[in-house]
Amino acid sequence: MTVEATTEAAPVPKRGMNILFGLTLLGLLLFLWLVLGFATNSFWTPNNISNLLRQGAMTAILAVGQTFVIITAGIDLSVGAVVGFASVAVAWLLAAGVPLWLAMIITLLIGVLIGAFHAFGIVRMGLPAFIITLATLTSLRGIGLLITNGSTISITNEAFTNFSRADFLGVPSLFWMVIVVAIPAYVFLHLSRWGRYLFAVGSNSEAARLSGVNVNRTIYVAYILSSTCAAFVGLLLASRIGIGNATQAEGWELQAIASSVIGGTSLFGAVGSVQGPLLGAFILATINNGANLLNVNSFWQRIITGALIIVIVYFDQLRRRGSR
Amino acid sequence: MTGLYDVSHRHEEGAATVARHPVPKGQPILELRGLQKKYGAVEALKPASLTFLCGEIHAIVGENGAGKSTLIKLLTGVIRRTSGEVFWCGQPVQLSNPTEAIARGINAVHQEVVLCPHLSVAANMFLGDEMNNKGLMRKRAMTAAAQAVLNDLGFNLPAAATLSSLTIGQQQLVATARAAMRGTQFLIFDEPTAYLTRQESAQLFRLIRRLQGEGVTIVYISHRMEEVFELADRVSVLRDGTHVGTRKISETNDAELIALMINRTIEQIYHKETLPIGATILETRGLTGPGFEDVSLSVRAGEIVGLYGLIGAGRSEFALGLYGRQPVRSGEIYWQGKQVEIRNERQAMNLGIALAPESRRDQGLCLNLPIGLNINLPVFDRLTSGFTINRRREIDNADRQIRDLKIKTPTRRVLASAMSGGNQQKIVIGKWLSHGAKLFIFDEPTVGVDVGTKAEIYRLFARLLEQGAGIILISSYLPEVYELADRLHVFRQGKLVASHGYRGGSHEDVLTQAIGV
Numbered sequence: 001m002t003v004e005a006t007t008e009a010a011p012v013p014k015r016g017m018n019i020l021f022g023l024t025l026l027g028l029l030l031f032l033w034l035v036l037g038f039a040t041n042s043f044w045t046p047n048n049i050s051n052l053l054r055q056g057a058m059t060a061i062l063a064v065g066q067t068f069v070i071i072t073a074g075i076d077l078s079v080g081a082v083v084g085f086a087s088v089a090v091a092w093l094l095a096a097g098v099p100l101w102l103a104m105i106i107t108l109l110i111g112v113l114i115g116a117f118h119a120f121g122i123v124r125m126g127l128p129a130f131i132i133t134l135a136t137l138t139s140l141r142g143i144g145l146l147i148t149n150g151s152t153i154s155i156t157n158e159a160f161t162n163f164s165r166a167d168f169l170g171v172p173s174l175f176w177m178v179i180v181v182a183i184p185a186y187v188f189l190h191l192s193r194w195g196r197y198l199f200a201v202g203s204n205s206e207a208a209r210l211s212g213v214n215v216n217r218t219i220y221v222a223y224i225l226s227s228t229c230a231a232f233v234g235l236l237l238a239s240r241i242g243i244g245n246a247t248q249a250e251g252w253e254l255q256a257i258a259s260s261v262i263g264g265t266s267l268f269g270a271v272g273s274v275q276g277p278l279l280g281a282f283i284l285a286t287i288n289n290g291a292n293l294l295n296v297n298s299f300w301q302r303i304i305t306g307a308l309i310i311v312i313v314y315f316d317q318l319r320r321r322g323s324r
Numbered sequence: 325m326t327g328l329y330d331v332s333h334r335h336e337e338g339a340a341t342v343a344r345h346p347v348p349k350g351q352p353i354l355e356l357r358g359l360q361k362k363y364g365a366v367e368a369l370k371p372a373s374l375t376f377l378c379g380e381i382h383a384i385v386g387e388n389g390a391g392k393s394t395l396i397k398l399l400t401g402v403i404r405r406t407s408g409e410v411f412w413c414g415q416p417v418q419l420s421n422p423t424e425a426i427a428r429g430i431n432a433v434h435q436e437v438v439l440c441p442h443l444s445v446a447a448n449m450f451l452g453d454e455m456n457n458k459g460l461m462r463k464r465a466m467t468a469a470a471q472a473v474l475n476d477l478g479f480n481l482p483a484a485a486t487l488s489s490l491t492i493g494q495q496q497l498v499a500t501a502r503a504a505m506r507g508t509q510f511l512i513f514d515e516p517t518a519y520l521t522r523q524e525s526a527q528l529f530r531l532i533r534r535l536q537g538e539g540v541t542i543v544y545i546s547h548r549m550e551e552v553f554e555l556a557d558r559v560s561v562l563r564d565g566t567h568v569g570t571r572k573i574s575e576t577n578d579a580e581l582i583a584l585m586i587n588r589t590i591e592q593i594y595h596k597e598t599l600p601i602g603a604t605i606l607e608t609r610g611l612t613g614p615g616f617e618d619v620s621l622s623v624r625a626g627e628i629v630g631l632y633g634l635i636g637a638g639r640s641e642f643a644l645g646l647y648g649r650q651p652v653r654s655g656e657i658y659w660q661g662k663q664v665e666i667r668n669e670r671q672a673m674n675l676g677i678a679l680a681p682e683s684r685r686d687q688g689l690c691l692n693l694p695i696g697l698n699i700n701l702p703v704f705d706r707l708t709s710g711f712t713i714n715r716r717r718e719i720d721n722a723d724r725q726i727r728d729l730k731i732k733t734p735t736r737r738v739l740a741s742a743m744s745g746g747n748q749q750k751i752v753i754g755k756w757l758s759h760g761a762k763l764f765i766f767d768e769p770t771v772g773v774d775v776g777t778k779a780e781i782y783r784l785f786a787r788l789l790e791q792g793a794g795i796i797l798i799s800s801y802l803p804e805v806y807e808l809a810d811r812l813h814v815f816r817q818g819k820l821v822a823s824h825g826y827r828g829g830s831h832e833d834v835l836t837q838a839i840g841v
Contacts, residue, residue, distance in 0.1 A: 191712040193704035200701055203690035210649065210687055211701040211755060212673045270692050 025263065025279040029286065036290045043293055050167070053175040054240070056285030058083075058233045060178045062252060063259035063277035064185050065229025068222045070260055071189075073202040073269025074122070074129035076223065079230040080252035081140040082114055084245065086234020088144040090160075091153035091244025100160055104235055111231025114140070115224035122223070123216045129223075137253070144246025153244040164240035174236055178278065181229065186274040188225075198222060202269030258305065259284055262312045283308075347413050353378040353541050354399070354430075354510060359408035361394050363745075363772070368394040371408060372567035374560060376510070381532065381542040383552040383573075386562035387585055387802060387835075392545050395562070396512055399543075400432045401425035429509030433499045433516055441488035446470035448487050449502045473505055477531055493520040500531060511535060512543040517551060518636070529555060547634055547839055549578045561585055579832065586802060586831040597786060599626045601810070604661070605763050605794045606677075608646065611655035615641030616818045618655070623763060623794040628785060630809025631798045633838050638818035639798045640682045643765050647679045648672045660762075673702065676762035680752045680769055682798070688752040689740045696722035696736030698751050702759040725754035730780065746777030753784065764788055767798040782808065802831055816840050 036043040062079050069076045086107050093103035114136060121132035155161055166173045189195035197218045200208040209215045233252075238244055261267065262283060263276025284305060291301045347353055358371040369391045376382050386392050397403045399410075401422045410417050412428055419425050439448045446467040447454075455462045455469070471483035479497050487495055496516055503511055513532070517525045532542055532555060546552055552559055553573060560570040561584040568584050602625030611619045616638035623629045631639040644650045646657070648666040657664055659675050666672045672679070681687035689698055699722045700707060707717045722736040729750040733743065740751055749769060756764060766785075770778045785795055785808065799805045805812055806827065814822040814837045822829075822837040 187712060193708050193713055196697060196701070196704055196713070199693055199697065200690050203693045204686070206687050207690050208701065210647070210669055210679060210681055212670050212759075213701065214670065270690065 029283050032286045040293045050172045052289045054172050056282040057174040057178045059255045059259055060278050060281035061181050061229050061233050062256035063281045065226035066256040067260045067265050067272045067277045069226045070265050071198045071202045071272040072222045076226045077133040077253050078136040079256055080249045081137045082227055082230035083234040083249035085140040085144045086231040087238035087248055088244040088246050090235055090238050091155050094157050095153055108231050111228040112224050115227030118223040119220040123219055141246055155242050160239050161242045189274050199270050258309050347378050349379040351378055355411040357409045360406050362406040367565055370566045376541055378541055379539050380557045381555050383544045383556035383559040390562040391565040392562055431503040431508040432512040433503055434514050445485055445498050446483040493524040510541045514545050582832050582835050599789050602626050607658040609656045613645035613652040614650050619820050625792045625794050626789050627810040628795045628797050628808050630805035630812040632805045633815030637815040639815045640767050643767055678756035678761035679765045682767040684748045691741040694737045695740055695751055698740050699725045699754045702755055721758050725758055729754050745772035749773055763794050765796040814838050
């Protein structure tokens with residue numbers, strides 16, 4: 001362990017590597033699309049592409065929110081449950097005659113509150129993020145089932161349900177929502193000081209604190225953003241399936257975490273981006289979509305997803321070790 | 325084997341190649357010839373030649389950072405030497421890993437207990453060497469055996485109790501019993517009495533003498549002179565990584581040892597200029613908080629106030645209290661004549677206090693983030709216009725500090741972890757230079773820093789003083805605070821026990837006050 005030697009071996013500008021990694025992921029995505037284009041007749045049809053973009057959109061938004069939390073070296077296991085709960089909330093509010101705009105705002109505010117509750121548990125009660133978000137995961141499903149009495153609430157508001165089927169400039173509106181979320185998220189994470197604080201807290205919260213960073217507030221921000229993204233996805237899902245159901249979006253938290261990790265986020269914190277999880281989400285969506293087109297058993301899809309996570313993260317580890 | 329209680333059967337295979345019986349009493353059992361350890365350019369241990377005689381109690385004394393812990397780590401195989409030779413019972417040995425050291429019978433009891441707090445005392449004593457019956461643990465047998473050992477040593481401790489239910493001192497005794505039980509021939513104690521009560525210390529001393537009677541060689545590291553004189557047969561002194569001498573205990577006294585521990589190299593790299601002392605920036609009255617009690621001191625513009633003491637004397641805790649990191653329980657803080665309350669770090673920063681904390685790794689830096697981000701961390705609010713950060717100003721600020729402080733890096737995007745100790749310290753300092761402050765607290769700024777960087781840091785102090793700032797310099801390295809501080813306060817056990825003017829009192833006085841002989 002010679003200090004001198006590391007000083008000389010180290011200078012690998014981090015940004016360049018991030019761009020390279022981003023390009024590798026983009027390359028992988030394009031490669032998958034090319035292969036599927038050759039292997040199937042139906043992949044490059046407008047219908048399928050729209051479908052793919054819709055499938056990937058919701059995971060992508062969840063993954064972006066999740067990434068904020070993971071960068072602070074935390075985890076948010078509740079996002080899938082928040083999606084289901086938000087779909088129930090908006091359906092219930094609409095059924096109760098609340099105007100659409102207000103129902104949507106209230107649903108998003110519920111997301112804010114859930115995130116604030118998570119941060120409260122972590123900051124004030126000293127609970128591990130894993131535990132507090134696991135607890136809300138199961139509780140929220142329970143509350144949702146209580147409200148709906150175990151069934152579903154249908155949504156009759158056509159303006160709301162038509163939205164998910166609509167296109168804008170030939171692109172599904174759900175995909176536009178990814179852009180609506182990703183651009184502010186990019187500005188927030190990469191261009192504002194808040195983003196820097198997220199990284200600093202994830203790297204060394206004590207050093208951040210002693211440098212005047214309000215660590216507690218930073219944690220609140222991260223979890224609120226994650227839950228709010230999840231509530232937003234809940235709205236999109238409710239619009240897409242036209243019902244509110246507390247058991248929807250089962251396991252989506254794992255999809256979100258997987259997308260984030262495939263996109264280069266480190267579960268140890270302080271490494272991550274906005275573009276990475278977006279690519280990760282669409283890579284996963286492409287694999288599922290392709291497997292469907294190729295008539296691969298859906299059970300296999302899960303196995304492939306798992307294997308892919310191992311392979312991509314392993315290569316990412318190699319890359320990091322190489323750059324050290 | 326010479327261990328008291330050789331209930332273990334572990335070293336059967338490995339031990340075949342190792343001398344089963346150590347050399348006769350009074351003959352060299354472990355010999356170091358030119359043993360050296362370098363971390364990059366920093367020489368933590370300069371080539372040292374030392375001989376330990378079989379069956380002796382050999383004390384090692386020296387200031388913090390003198391190289392004692394480096395020596396222990398080398399002997400126990402935790403780190404590998406850069407050069408030099410080690411002879412065990414006359415045979416050259418590698419000691420390249422802890423397993424080898426333990427197999428040869430070299431063990432250490434550390435100041436901080438390194439056992440599993442959730443397991444029972446017995447389980448800890450047998451950890452890694454459990455008695456078993458065809459793979460099943462013989463829990464009851466182990467508890468009984470452990471209890472027998474504890475009783476025999478005269479420790480009134482329950483073997484079935486969970487380790488964490490004991491006091492730190494009692495845990496230390498368990499660690500000692502564990503080492504004693506394992507056929508140890510060479511046992512190193514690293515400041516074992518730091519957390520022990522008088523009674524526990526007495527028990528420990530009895531055990532040490534008993535081990536010695538069994539032929540075990542003891543290395544005893546301590547700050548406490550009275551213990552050294554009570555226990556040891558011989559004593560070696562380390563200073564700045566150099567072995568400066570070994571004395572028979574009957575032929576020396578504390579004055580000689582303290583004189584050996586001190587040196588004056590600092591004058592060669594630092595020339596103090598006398599600056600006009602300005603108005604009082606900060607004053608504390610009876611400040612009390614976790615780890616420090618009733619501290620009253622003041623800092624004026626243009627002066628360095630030194631805080632000296634051993635590790636754990638309450639200096640860093642005082643700094644953290646002042647900085648708002650830990651709540652102050654009572655006492656008053658006056659900032660430029662006005663009474664203030666500092667409840668969090670932001671308030672301290674906004675007043676104009678900067679803290680370069682004790683541990684760069686744990687408190688100072690976000691190691692896996694770029695140098696630039698680390699430097700800018702306290703000032704991002706100033707670099708922000710509207711919602712986003714002004715990229716130009718962010719880059720300029722980082723690059724300016726890198727240039728001014730001569731941080732050796734090709735770009736601000738290199739991760740802080742890739743930097744050497746000296747450069748990392750510069751990053752921590754750079755962060756506060758870009759923020760600016762009236763009062764700079766430097767906690768051990770030159771630990772693990774090479775001489776060149778040390779000189780740069782001292783020159784930087786002078787620059788800050790010229791600009792009218794005040795400095796609190798916390799250091800365990802006496803020559804540093806002694807030569808640099810306009811006023812020097814000595815801490816012991818959380819209290820400010822003595823104060824000196826510039827170069828007031830001798831090194832001997834100051835060290836004696838800190839140790840409390």
